[in-house]
Amino acid sequence: MSRWVPFGLVSCLWLWLVVKNWRQQHYRRSLWWLGCWGLSALTWTPLAFSFGGSHVARITTSWWSGGVWVLTPLEPASIDASFWLNVVMTVPQGMLLALNWPRLRWPQWLLAGLATGLSLEGGQAIGNALVSLGRWVDINDVLTNWLGVFLGAILMTVLAKHWPVKID
Template sequence: MGRWIPYIVVSLIWLALSWHAAAQHHYRRLLWWLGCWGLATLTWTPVAFSFGSDTVGQVTTHWIAGGIWVLRPFERASMDTSFWLNIVMTMPQGMLLGLNWPRLRWPQWLLAGLATGLTLETGQAIGNWLVSLGRWVDINDVLTNCLGIVLGAGLMWWVRQRTQVRK
């Protein structure tokens, strides 16, 4: 049960932010906070999902602060199905970024993507250290999460451009 405490605390924060957005009738912002909660659910629970091959022993790993860390990006064995799913996982949040803050441009998308990837992986690292969460902290996840945010925001920008041309 103790391994769930960080996720429960974060969920209560997301719930409060979502409730506030809904009470203010800011439904786009509500979707943003629900998206943040969804990413936290996928990355900060003590339930690990594996969609790739067995990469243990094939990827250079380090045991740091109660968890396995991957610090070398783009090793061949680490570019499995889960590598690509990390991009897909964060694209909706990138689209919500573009929907909520349409004046942002690609440098801000890149910063938001890096912040997202670093936040998710830092949360996993802290969870490993505090409650033995059992999640891998992977530089590839930071990079793929960032790419997903940028692609999602770019897709939303493209949709906006196409709808403006039609008007």
């Protein structure tokens, strides 16, 4: 049960931010914080999903601080369905980034993507160390989350050029 504590605590923060922004009628910002909660739910709970096959055993791993770490990027065995789903998982957050902060440009999108990937994997590392969360801390996830946010921001920018959106 204690393995759910980190997610429970961060969920309280996200809920507070969602409600605060909703009350201020910043609905898009509320969606941003809901997206943060969704990413937390996918990465900071003790429920791990694997979409990789038997080739996962060929990934170079290390055991450190209560969890499995993957520090070698882009090994052929690590580029599987999970790899691509990590990109897809963060595209909506990149879209919300560009929607909420339309003046940001690609260097900021890259930094936001990197911050997203590092936050998600850092949260897993902290969860592993504190409550044996049982999640893999994977450099490939940092890269794919980074890419997903960046692609989402590009996609929203292109969409907004063709279908202008009123910014509240």
